[in-house]
Amino acid sequence: EAGVTQFPSHSVIEKGQTVTLRCDPISGHDNLYWYRRVMGKEIKFLLHFVKESKQDESGMPNNRFLAERTGGTYSTLKVQPAELEDSGVYFCASSQLTGFSNIQYFGAGTRLSVL
Amino acid sequence: GENVEQHPSTLSVQEGDSAVIKCTYSDSASNYFPWYKQELGKRPQLIIDIRSNVGEKKDQRIAVTLNKTAKHFSLHITETQPEDSAVYFCAASKELTGGGNKLTFGTGTQLKVEL
Numbered sequence: 533e534a535g536v537t538q539f540p541s542h543s544v545i546e547k548g549q550t551v552t553l554r555c556d557p558i559s560g561h562d563n564l565y566w567y568r569r570v571m572g573k574e575i576k577f578l579l580h581f582v583k584e585s586k587q588d589e590s591g592m593p594n595n596r597f598l599a600e601r602t603g604g605t606y607s608t609l610k611v612q613p614a615e616l617e618d619s620g621v622y623f624c625a626s627s628q629l630t631g632f633s634n635i636q637y638f639g640a641g642t643r644l645s646v647l
Numbered sequence: 648g649e650n651v652e653q654h655p656s657t658l659s660v661q662e663g664d665s666a667v668i669k670c671t672y673s674d675s676a677s678n679y680f681p682w683y684k685q686e687l688g689k690r691p692q693l694i695i696d697i698r699s700n701v702g703e704k705k706d707q708r709i710a711v712t713l714n715k716t717a718k719h720f721s722l723h724i725t726e727t728q729p730e731d732s733a734v735y736f737c738a739a740s741k742e743l744t745g746g747g748n749k750l751t752f753g754t755g756t757q758l759k760v761e762l
Contacts, residue, residue: 535690563747574651575691575736575752588749623691627747634679634740634748640690 534558536639538624544645550612553642557606557626564607565627565636566599570620578622581607582629593618614646649674651739653753660727661761668756670737671719677739679748680713680720685755686733694735695722727760734758 537556545551557564566578578597579589583604592599596615601607611618621643625636650673660666672680681696697704697711697720704711708727713720724731734755740748 565747565749567750567752572755574653574754575738575750577749577751580747580749582747587747591749629747634742635681635693635696636748636750637693638683638691640688 536624536626536637538622538639538642540642541640542643542645544647545614546647547616548613550610551614551644553609553611553622553624553644555607555609555624555626555639557624558637560628561626561637562604562629563627563634563636564601565625566607566609567623567625568620569623569641570617575623578609611644614644616646619644619646649677649739649741649751651737651751651753653737653756655756656754657757657759659759659761662727662729664727666722666724666727666731666758666760668722668735668737668758669719670721670739670753671717672739672751673718674739674741675715675718676741677751678742679740680711681738681740681750682711682722683736683738684733685736691736724758727758729760729762732758732760 564581577591580587581601621641624639678699683691685691710723737753738750
């Protein structure tokens, strides 16, 4: 079974530019999550999709961040315009939509460096 | 919201010794507590999890204990091996309406197992 895949693995951009991160969840997983780890701190929740709907976006830092999941398959996270403090590792995770198996499977992350 | 604290931030043990990592959480409604291991450059991987209706769970050399009254849980690794060297994250969550579970992570523990 293919795991959660993220692209790109690393992105280096200048302040003010736009970057789009992509996440392909495990096939059949309706739950999709975005998390971020900044400067070696904790992994912080950004938002949660159930299929194509945003279930919880309470962790999104500000309106420069836009997440989409058209069709309920892969998801994108766009940062526009990027700021220095957006640097970090962005993780995507997915899980099945069941009551007793909420294990979240993580991707390897996208390391974003804003210069 | 939920807050998870994790200690220690770094831990160095000799091969064959035991390692213990401790976490506390703030929200008494949290009912699911996973532990993730992240090796350098790789994805966080679930190594063990525990639900609030259980006080202890073991899987070979790994065990997790949960004290709901005190709101703390711990990871125990026995007979440590060099391949156990990694960053370990604890997390807490509660079921969301409609399924899924937002994870709140601790800040991570860098475990180093020395020969």
